[in-house]
Amino acid sequence: MLPISYECDKSIEVYYLSKEFIENGKIKEKISDLFWIYYSIGDLIPHTTESLWSGHFFPWTESWEEVQISYNLCLFGFYKQAMVSLRSALELGLLSVYWNLNDDGHKIIREWLKSEKYTPYNDEIWKKLKNHKNFKLFQQKIDIKNRISNLGFLSNFVHSKGHKYSNSIGLLKSNFQTFEDKAFNIWFGAFEEVVKVLSILHLIKYPIGVIQFDYHKKFGIDTPMFGGLQEFKIEWIKKLISKEEFNQIEMIAQQDETVKEILEWISQLPDMSEDEREQQIIDFDKETIHREGLENWLKNEKFIFEKSENNEKYQKRFVYLTNWAKENKFEKPIWERK
DSSP states (O other): OOSOSOOHHHHHHHHHHHHHHHHHSSHHHHHHHHHHHHHHHGGGSOOOTTTTTSSTTHHHHHHHHHHHHHHHHHHTTOHHHHHHHHHHHHHHHHHHHHHTTTSOHHHHTHHHHTTOSOOOOHHHHHHHHTTSHHHHHHHHHSOHHHHHHHGGGGGGGTTTOSGGGSTTTTSOOOSSOOOOHHHHHHHHHHHHHHHHHHHHHHHHHOGGGGOOOOTHHHHTTOOOSSSOOOHHHHHHHHHHSOHHHHHHHHHHHHHOHHHHHHHHHHHTSOOOOHHHHHHHHHHHHHHHHHHHOHHHHHHHHHHHHHHTTTOHHHHHHHHHHHHHHHHTTOSSOHHHHO
16 A cells, blocks of 8 residues: 555546536536637648648647646646646747747747757747737737736746645645535636637737638638638637637738738639539548548448438438448458458
């Protein structure tokens, strides 16, 4: 027997109480929205032939993973550690904007990516951001710098700045994992603000994310990764940030040269025909079936199939692809067929 009070079994008990708290409260939908929105923010960061696999996307990926880890730690009653992970998520999210600010992240990030360069402090990051045209315009109307600074309290959890920032998170509680609704709400407040601030910062850098455009009619399901968002994702963002913040980013988008160039290029493209879009979907599904196998594809399609019983085009495509896969003996994934 070990002389420890923090045991895994206790975390399992806290996990079920945390899930019950979420399910029975008004917080469930908010948590879902925040996660989906920040996940969508990753779509803002462009991927070009030059930047693909360069590591310019790494800070956002790490930030996204830290947000998930923070949530899991919170569910298991590790509230202090959940806050530490939120701090990492914030700093990595800031780095995502910092390294890519002048669209040369794929070049200048290399030393840091190889762990050969120190991570810049938040003050250094802001010094660079504040000189960018988009951030100047936003800061003139809305003080985003102060919101970043206010989140500095997350650093207090790293070194336990007194009882408030310790493993007891300022509460009178046992010296092991327990579910604490007050602690959960403290975490949630910080989580919500981190997601909001990082989303706003990415949108200031990539304001094309607030431009509502039907990219589907130009590209079908294969929209290039230039930073545009689907219209329903923009609606999510409108729910997340204030009207004033959204309007200010829209104003920035109207003046942003990169946004103008992208929209001009897209507008000149011909619309895809319905037949072209259908063939695009079929080709994509064929590649998926070839790689993952018909059985896995059918599992993923089950929900769509049930919802599309009155969609003649979908039903026809489903039957065709199923028969095609069987004819080619693609029932199993490619690694099981070899």
